[in-house]
Amino acid sequence: MPELPEVEALVQDLRGRLADRALVRVDLAAFSALKTYDPPLTALSGTMVDGVERHGKFLDISASGLHLVIHLSRAGWIRWRDKVPATPPKPSSKSPMAARVVLDDDSGIDITEAGTQKRLAIYVVRSPEEVPGIARLGPDPLADEFTIEAFEQILRDAGRAQLKGVLRSQSTIAGIGNAYSDELLHAARMSPFKPAASVVESPDDLRTLYDAIRTVLKDAVERSSGLAMSELKGEKKSHLNVHGRTGQPCPVCGDTVREVSFADSSLQYCPTCQTGGKPLADRRLSKLLK
Missing domain, CATH: 3.20.190.10 (MutM-like, N-terminal)
Structure with missing residues (x-):
């Protein structure tokens, strides 16, 4: 997408x-x-x-x-x-x-x-x-008005909602989809299932996630700028660290990238970088095994 x-x-x-x-x-x-x-x-x-x-x-x-x-x-x-x-x-x-x-x-x-x-x-x-x-769009994450204070309020309002869903919600933050939410959570070394409100309890976590959003997206925009339309998809794929890389080694730590599947989508993450080495439960796979 x-x-x-x-x-x-x-x-x-x-x-x-x-x-x-x-x-x-x-x-x-x-x-x-x-x-x-x-x-x-x-x-x-x-x-x-x-x-x-x-x-x-x-x-x-x-x-x-x-x-x-x-x-x-x-x-x-x-x-x-x-x-x-x-x-x-x-x-x-x-x-x-x-x-x-x-x-x-x-x-x-x-x-x-x-x-x-x-x-x-x-x-x-x-x-x-x-x-x-x-x-219905929320603020643009690269706009000047998307300050760390504005982001903190977004997370507070989201309460116990999981970070992955909060970042993907267009009415909360505009422009981030499935791929880049995986990437910036990996950059911030945070679980996609981490409750949003828990991030604001730690100023360091808040700053880390905010900086990851701005950095990952800005870098992607800069790499894409000036490329022909036909080159954009390949450029995006070649710079993804975890999204779409299930079973491949994490380029940061070497652990195997894992996946959690849903009805019509999936997320990818690195256990070592993001979840303390613990694999997340794949609900769809668990149902198949029953």
């Missing part, structure tokens, strides 16, 4: 490509992806691009007072085309194509989604806050 660093890199790339360009039209191939009807998709035809911004994991292309907002969800992506095909994409359950944005020189971007679970979402709105997911 594209998270804050990858979406930020896409935004930076698109800013350069779309600056002062006109949108000729937006061709919709997956009708279920479009979540709004007023303004219609055709209202974007002939508009001039004003800018490209990020709201959490949402990508926002503003054009002549309208906003084309895209949430790539788990398997969505953006692909640049120097020249788009003359024929608009046709709706097909077998095609990854969701939509195509055509520019005034016949270049454009393809919005795609792999897999069978179609969760990618496209909105045409007059203000980004009209998108429910954006309206």
